[in-house]
Amino acid sequence: MVAKLDEAEIDAIFAGIDQCHLPGAAVAIAIGGVPVYRKGFGLATMELPVLLGPAMRMRIGSTTKHFTALAFLLLCEEGRAGLDDPIGRYLPELHAVSRNVTIRQLMGHTGGLRDVMALSMTINGPRAPLTDTQLVAWYETIDDVEFEPGTSWRYNNGGYVLLTAAIERIAGESLDALLRKRIFEPLGMYDTLLRRWDTDFVPNSATLHFRSPDGRFSRDAMGMEVSGAGGLVSTMDDMLRWLRHMDAPVVGSADSWRLMRNPHRLGNGTSTGYGLGLIMGDYRGVATVSHGGGVVAGNSQMIKVPAAGLDISIAVNRADVSGADLANRIIDACVDGLAPRHDLPFDKHSAVFVSQRDGRVVELAAHGDMQLLAIDNGPPLPVTADEAGALRLPEIMSFILQSAALDGDGLRFTDFGDEDRLDPVDADAGAEIDDRLGDYVAPAVDARARIALVDGEARLRMTGPLGATDYVLQPINAAIWKAVPTGPFAMFSGVLVFMRDEDVFTFACGGTRRVRFTKLKCAA
DSSP states (O other): OOOOOOHHHHHHHTGGGOOSSSBOEEEEEEETTEEEEEEEESEEETTTTEEOOTTSBEEOGGGHHHHHHHHHHHHHHTTSOOTTSBGGGTOTTSOHHHHTOBHHHHHHTOSOOOOHHHHIIIIIOTTOOOOHHHHHHHTTTOOOOSSOTTSOOOOOHHHHHHHHHHHHHHHTSOHHHHHIIIIIGGGTOTTOEEOOOTTSOOTTBOOOBEEOTTSOEEOOOOOSOOOTTTOEEEOHHHHHHHHHHHHSOSSSOHHHHHHHTSOOBOTTSOBOSBOSSOEEEEETTEEEEEEEEEETTEEEEEEEEGGGTEEEEEEESBTTSOHHHHHHHHHHHHOSSOOOOOOOOOOOOOEEEEOTTTOOEEEEEEETTEEEEEETTOOOEEEEEOTTSOEEOOGGGTTSOEEEEEETTEEEEEETTEEEEEEEOOOOTTOOOGGGOEEEEEGGGTEEEEEEEETTEEEEEEEETTEEEEEEEEESSSSEEEEEESSSOGGGOEEEEEOSSTTEEEEEETTEEEEEEEEOOOOO
16 A cells, blocks of 8 residues: 555645635645645735745644653653653652552543643633643642543543653753753754743744634634643644654654554553554554644644555644544545445434433434534534444544444443443423522532523633633523533533532533532521
8 A cells, every 4th residue: 555646636625725815724745754745725824924834833732742752751761760650759749639640541541630721721711821830739639530540531631731740850851841852853853842822922833713603713722831731833844754753763762652652451441542642543444643633723633644654744723624634635535445434324313311320411413414413512523323323423533432322212322432321301491590599619629610690691600729711501401501601712611410419510521521519508
């Protein structure tokens, strides 16, 4: 299997963003380690007549993670650290529930800790200017976990915040300096660096463009510091250098790279497909090595098809275009012999289901020819059915091993090998919240909540140690309410589920699972 490239065919993939008045994307493709396609489409910033290009710095988001993992492994090679060391060895100030999670589990998203980056965006608000130091300090007081280490998989940026802190304490220098001296400079990646804040000025950098629900572009971005979890900026040219290096590494031992590519296996025997910051996947029957990156107003994809010698790097500086989808379309165009797609017909449904075990809420919505699925009021995703009738996530998210299948009047939901049957929800869009108004507290994560009526509209205000954020509440029924942020960041919507005891509700949102709030009693 050898990749081929037709320039006109690749140009056609980007035709929808090939213009000079809106933001767009930069892309670089190599075959056999040799660059064969390097282009930019759209503006680097809507304020200036400057076009994007493959030599311009752009955020690569969570693609950063495997660089951070390699930085730690370099310390392991020197005998200064161990992959199975508990994080508490390096950060002894953490709460006891966090100290025994291993570095390997943090890198592979199997540690089960709360994700403080997700918590902060949910409770303090996406714009809160939190530092890494403040995020790590939050783990000193958080006294619960999402699951026992090694029993499940859940993407966790907070684990890489802890990993960054551990690296810096062991090395005695910043992650920025270690990456530059040990990885980037030896490989000639001189345009790649850690950009911790979106408010910083960095030369030769594209601007991120958030797109609000009304279609307007704006500067909205995440307020917190971002380091080893997703803080790198790079050029597509530098990323091709890196992808070529991955074929015959000179930075990092063969054993370190084997570990990075070795997927974790859960206690139930399920392979997560995720190594140490790298995803070992399958696209239409061919093996891939990849990691994408999402930021509030852009995204990226880095992917290799080793059997075809194909390397692709894409970065997008707008919120409404998917780099991962573009990369898959490039693979379609460049690689012959891919397995055919099976678009099996299936009946579409609209219904809501809730788990009695953990409060997870899954909504199915028939939308024209599409079946949409949303978990905990997250973004509705188009799903397809497999031969057994199970609904699967889109190809760009296929590494997340979740599926759903109707089971009588309920829904059978499988999450990395763990199966749960969800019950149907009787909808009541006219439900009222009057008897649940008041103040609530979640001591486990040092957060408070207030449910109130504002001009007759149900509202939720979440307050954390370093900020607050507001939500509009919309009833599914009297016990289950959607929570939609009042600002522009609708992607951080969540769901409240009131327990039968009306003094307790759980809140879930994106990377935040089941935070338990208890109502404060009024003094007699």
